[in-house]
Structure formats: structure tokens, C-alpha cells
Amino acid sequence: MFGNLKTQLLLSSIAALALLLMGIWASSHGLAGWATAIFIVVCAYVIALNVWFWRFVCAPLSRLTAHAHRISEGSYGVKTEDFDDDEIGELAEEINNMSEKAGIAEKARTEFISQVSHELRTPLTAITGWAETIAFDPDVKGDSLKGVNIISKEAERLTNMVTELLEFTRIQDGRFNLRVELIDIAAELEDALFTYGELMKQAGMTVRYVAPPTEIPLIPADPERLKQVFLNLLDNAMKHGGDGGRIDVSLRAENGRVRVNVRDYGHGIPEAELPHVKEKFYKGSSKNRGTGIGLAVCDEIVTRHGGRLDISNAPGTEGGCLVSVTLPMAK
Numbered sequence: 001m002f003g004n005l006k007t008q009l010l011l012s013s014i015a016a017l018a019l020l021l022m023g024i025w026a027s028s029h030g031l032a033g034w035a036t037a038i039f040i041v042v043c044a045y046v047i048a049l050n051v052w053f054w055r056f057v058c059a060p061l062s063r064l065t066a067h068a069h070r071i072s073e074g075s076y077g078v079k080t081e082d083f084d085d086d087e088i089g090e091l092a093e094e095i096n097n098m099s100e101k102a103g104i105a106e107k108a109r110t111e112f113i114s115q116v117s118h119e120l121r122t123p124l125t126a127i128t129g130w131a132e133t134i135a136f137d138p139d140v141k142g143d144s145l146k147g148v149n150i151i152s153k154e155a156e157r158l159t160n161m162v163t164e165l166l167e168f169t170r171i172q173d174g175r176f177n178l179r180v181e182l183i184d185i186a187a188e189l190e191d192a193l194f195t196y197g198e199l200m201k202q203a204g205m206t207v208r209y210v211a212p213p214t215e216i217p218l219i220p221a222d223p224e225r226l227k228q229v230f231l232n233l234l235d236n237a238m239k240h241g242g243d244g245g246r247i248d249v250s251l252r253a254e255n256g257r258v259r260v261n262v263r264d265y266g267h268g269i270p271e272a273e274l275p276h277v278k279e280k281f282y283k284g285s286s287k288n289r290g291t292g293i294g295l296a297v298c299d300e301i302v303t304r305h306g307g308r309l310d311i312s313n314a315p316g317t318e319g320g321c322l323v324s325v326t327l328p329m330a331k
Contacts, residue, residue: 060088068095076103114169117162124162128155167297168280178225178304182218182330185226185258186211189251192230196238200247203238210250219258219329221305229298229309233262233323236294241266241320257307258327265320268313277311302327 067080079096131152134140140148170176193209200207237247241264248263269277276282280296295311302309307327314322 057088060092064088064092064095067092071095071099071102076106078103110169113165117165117169120158120162124155124159128152128159131155164293164297168293171297171300176300176304178222178301180220180222180305183221183223183226184216185219185221185260185327186216186251188223188226189230189249189260192227192234193249195227196231196234200234200238204245205238206246208246208248210248212251212253214253216251216253216258217329219327221327222301225301226305229301229325230260232294232298233325237262237264237321237323240264243267253329256329258329260325260327262323262325263314263320265314265318268319268321269311271313274312278309 064080067078070078076099078099080092131148135145135148135152167176190209193207197207234247234249241247243266246265248261250261252259278295278299280293282296295309299309302325305327307325310324310326312322314320
């Protein structure tokens with residue numbers, strides 16, 4: 001084989017042109033036998049050239065495309081196989097270098113987030129504790145008490161953000177584990193609704209819960225992680241669907257799986273943003289404060305349970321967003 005693809009294609013084109021000219025010359029001089037022979041040779045050469053092109057160009061490019069797709073989905077640092085010393089080989093080497101640098105950058109970012117989150121946790125705990133203590137002081141009244149309550153509320157919000165960031169770093173470095181047991185999912189969902197109910201009332205939201213028509217068998221799941229998912233979805237519904245004034249929650253079993261639906265009646269999600277809402281740190285056009293990783297963590301939890309988290313705009317004219325969590329039942 002010659003040194004690179006450009007040289008090989010150039011020489012192949014020259015050879016094909018030469019054979020074609022020979023065939024034309026033989027035909028014009030009445031050499032029909034020679035013309036037929038040259039035609040057969042040209043056909044065989046074209047077939048061989050196509051096979052070579054598929055083997056040494058199309059197939060390697062297809063493998064490189066699949067490798068680049070894995071990197072784009074977050075498999076930073078992975079390297080592709082070795083290729084020949086030609087243009088495709090150079091492209092593969094550059095993609096490997098890009099993947100390695102992206103992996104190093106992602107690791108540095110994860111370590112930075114983890115360190116900052118741990119450093120923030122201690123002072124936030126102290127701020128929350130002292131704010132709650134001062135709020136119970138009878139001498140603190142009026143605007144001072146309002147200020148202390150604001151401090152407590154903002155410290156709690158920052159603590160939740162830090163918790164999300166720590167969950168994200170656990171996912172990234174492989175320390176994210178499930179403690180699976182057989183649980184009553186209806187009880188877990190109702191507990192989450194009770195836990196978040198008071199906050200929803202304060203925000204002026206009403207919740208309509210549709211219980212399953214029949215008892216749902218126990219399912220294998222981590223109760224703490226599932227409650228984390230339910231609370232996050234309820235929080236999102238309250239923040240993004242607050243204009244609608246209400247949230248619908250339902251639970252039912254279908255085809256060997258359990259489905260939990262959370263629907264708000266807000267403005268919904270722009271269609272262009274729907275494919276990205278579960279990506280890490282993606283916030284789109286939302287003006288709500290947050291880290292943008294809550295749904296990414298929820299998606300990871302549900303996926304590790306063998307389930308699926310679907311987010312779409314609700315059907316009908318009332319608008320809003322519909323989030324569905326589908327989980328398998330016990331075998």
C-alpha cells in the first residue's frame with residue numbers, strides 16, 4: 001500500500017482513466033476483442049476499488065464516528081483502536097488526544113466541585129443552626145426576625161444545592177450506590193407528598209393525588225433514593241409550574257411496571273430544550289435558581305433501578321409539564 005489515502009486515490013484514478021482511454025482507442029481502431037477485454041478489466045478494477053474504499057475508508061470512519069459519539073455522551077478519556085499511518089490514523093490520534101484532555105478536565109472539575117461542596121457544608125450547617133437559635137429568641141422581633149428567617153431559608157437552599165453537587169460527584173467517581181430492598185412505593189410516594197405538602201401550601205399550590213385503584217405489590221428499590229427523586233420532582237413542579245396553581249400526582253401499575261406521574265400546569269418546556277433537560281448543569285431558558293443537576297441525578301437513580309425517567313409537555317390545552325417515572329416490579 002502507498003503512504004496515504006490521497007496518493008492511493010490519485011493513482012487509482014489515473015489507472016482507471018488510462019484503461020478507459022485504452023478501451024476507447026481499441027474500439028475506434030476496430031479491435032473489438034481488445035475493447036471487450038479492457039471493459040472487463042475496468043469493471044473488475046472499479047469493483048476492487050469500491051471494496052478497497054469500503055475497507056480502508058468507510059469502515060474506519062464508521063468506527064471513528066461511533067467512538068466520537070461515545071465521547072459526546074460523556075465517556076471522556078476513552079481511546080479508540082490504532083489505525084493505519086494515514087489521514088484517518090491522524091484523525092483517530094487527534095480524537096484520542098481530545099478525549100484524554102476532556103477526561104482530565106472533567107476529573108479536575110469533579111474534584112473541584114467535591115472539595116468546594118465539602119468546604120461549604122460546615123459553615124452552612126453553622127449558619128443554619130445559629131439562625132434557628134436566634135429565631136427562637138423572644139427579643140428578636142419585626143424586621144430582625146424576618147431577616148433571620150431569610151438567612152435560614154437561603155442557608156437551607158444552599159445546603160440543598162451542596163447536597164446535589166455531592167451526589168453528582170459520587171455519580172462521577174463511582175461512589176453512588178443503591179441499598180435495594182422490597183418497598184411499598186405507594187407509601188413512599190405518599191410520605192414524600194406529606195413531607196413537601198406544607199411547602200406547597202405556603203407557595204399557594206394544591207396537590208391532587210390519585211391513588212392506585214388496587215394495591216401495588218412490593219417493588220425492589222432504594223427507599224431513600226426514590227424519595228429523593230419524588231421530592232426533587234415535586235420541587236421542580238412547584239418552581240416551574242407555580243403559575244398553574246396546582247399539581248397532579250398519580251400512581252398506577254401497568255404491564256409489570258409501576259408508573260408515577262407528576263404534572264404541573266405552568267408554561268411547560270420549550271420544545272428545543274426538552275432533549276437536554278436531563279443533562280448535567282443544563283438550565284435552558286429557566287430563570288429559577290439552582291445547579292441544573294437535580295434532574296440528572298434523578299435520571300441516574302431511576303436508570304440504576306432499571307427504570308426510565310420521561311419528561312414532556314403535557315397533552316391538551318391546559319399546558320404544563322408531565323414527568324413520568326417508570327420502575328420494574330419484582331420478578
